[in-house]
Amino acid sequence: MGDWRDYGNGIYAFDAGYVRPILAAIHMVVENGRVAFIDTGSNDSLPNALAALERVGLPAEAVDYVFLTHIHLDHAGGAGTMMQAFPNARLVVHPRGARHMAEPAKLVAGVTAVYGQDYVEKVYGEILPIAADRIVEAGEGRIVNLAGRELLCLDTPGHARHHICIVDRRTGGIFTGDMFGLSYRELDVDGRPFIFPTTTPTQFEPDEMRNSVRRLLALTPPAMYLTHYARVEAVETLGAELLTRLDALVGIAQACRNAGPGRHARIRQGITDYLLAEVRAHGCILPEATVLEIWATDLELNAQGLGVWLDSSGT
Numbered sequence: 001m002g003d004w005r006d007y008g009n010g011i012y013a014f015d016a017g018y019v020r021p022i023l024a025a026i027h028m029v030v031e032n033g034r035v036a037f038i039d040t041g042s043n044d045s046l047p048n049a050l051a052a053l054e055r056v057g058l059p060a061e062a063v064d065y066v067f068l069t070h071i072h073l074d075h076a077g078g079a080g081t082m083m084q085a086f087p088n089a090r091l092v093v094h095p096r097g098a099r100h101m102a103e104p105a106k107l108v109a110g111v112t113a114v115y116g117q118d119y120v121e122k123v124y125g126e127i128l129p130i131a132a133d134r135i136v137e138a139g140e141g142r143i144v145n146l147a148g149r150e151l152l153c154l155d156t157p158g159h160a161r162h163h164i165c166i167v168d169r170r171t172g173g174i175f176t177g178d179m180f181g182l183s184y185r186e187l188d189v190d191g192r193p194f195i196f197p198t199t200t201p202t203q204f205e206p207d208e209m210r211n212s213v214r215r216l217l218a219l220t221p222p223a224m225y226l227t228h229y230a231r232v233e234a235v236e237t238l239g240a241e242l243l244t245r246l247d248a249l250v251g252i253a254q255a256c257r258n259a260g261p262g263r264h265a266r267i268r269q270g271i272t273d274y275l276l277a278e279v280r281a282h283g284c285i286l287p288e289a290t291v292l293e294i295w296a297t298d299l300e301l302n303a304q305g306l307g308v309w310l311d312s313s314g315t
Contacts, residue, residue: 001051005230007223009171010149013230014052016041016078019123019297022185024074025230027175028052029168032147036065038166038175039227040078043125046085049078063089065136065144067151069177070163071097072200073111073124075227080104080128091130092144094155095137096162102132114201114304138164156216158209159198165216173223173231179212181242182228184294189283193232196275197246200301201308206250213243248274253306263310268303275299 002015003022010030018024018041026045027038035058037049053060063086068076071093079101083089093101100107104127112120138144140155150169157163159178166175174180178198187194197209216224217239223231224238232238252270259266272292279291292299 001048001055003230004052004055007231009173011168011171011173011225011231012052012056013225014048016045017048018042018045018074022229024227025225026052027225027227027230028056029146029149029151030056030058031149031170033058033062034147035063036067036144036146036151037063037082038067038225039069039075039177040066040082041075042073042077042123043081045078046081049082050085060086061088064146065089065151066091067138067144067164067166067175068093068097068101069165069175069179069227070094070160071100071107072160072178073107073120073127075177076101077124077127080130083130083134084128090134090136092136092138092142092153094162094164095139098132098135098137100162101130101135104129110202114301154215156212157203158205158207158212159200160203161205162203163212165212167219167221171223172219172221173225174216174219174221175225176216177227179209180216180224180226180232180239181245182298183226183232183238185229186286186294187279187282187284187291192234192282193238194279194282194284195232195238195242195245196278197242197249198228198298198302199246199249199305199309201305204305204309206246206309209246210243213239213246245275245278249302249306253310257310264303264307267306268299271302271306272299 005013016024138153142153152167183195
């Protein structure tokens, strides 16, 4: 199953097996023999989820909940397959995302418009619908009880309007999906993570993202659990860096607003140059080609999302 992380508090992270190693984590919370998964990767992630259950000595029937931080397919593409495999589970998702998990045709069409049909079929396969009576709409303040362990859902727009973060009231840690940015373990330097925001299409809203990040920081969590990738600490420092880099990416996009047909390329190059300089200042000595390979999809999607925001914001 590849990467496996046991945090010693009933929280585990393991590699979703999505696209490349340690790109996407699935988190597993275990309490009194009952299980919740947070985010699902793609359909190909199911064997790793089953292996994770076996590793802690629990059957598929022990899974009570599958949470989706949001319905982008690197987080939700495997939800239908998981729900088939876990007969007792209920799906917990933002109200804006619930209908798309019950009837995923529009979701798939939107993803196909961004990535292309060949990519979607290769990486995600068939996105299976989930029966509406197995879906829990998790609006602001919804508390899900996992065998006595309270998991609090917060409405956190900015990356997407259908994004929630989940606060583990047992430890204070927060499962952040994409709201607390991207922090790939390959870029750690002496245990210090490098972090930057994800501004992907089509619902990136910088003001909302700033507010959501600040809201999470105000809870003073001991750790954030990122889908990309796993646990990070030193949350206050990382949050400040994340907000600074968010402002920088927005500024790069704004400077390119009137760049004409070459706007996307200029935004992409601008954020690439900026983030490379930042990761070098962080102390990362990986070859530039390696760093760019790690970031390849993120740089493209961040540039696309900034462009969509420019077109929609009129500012």
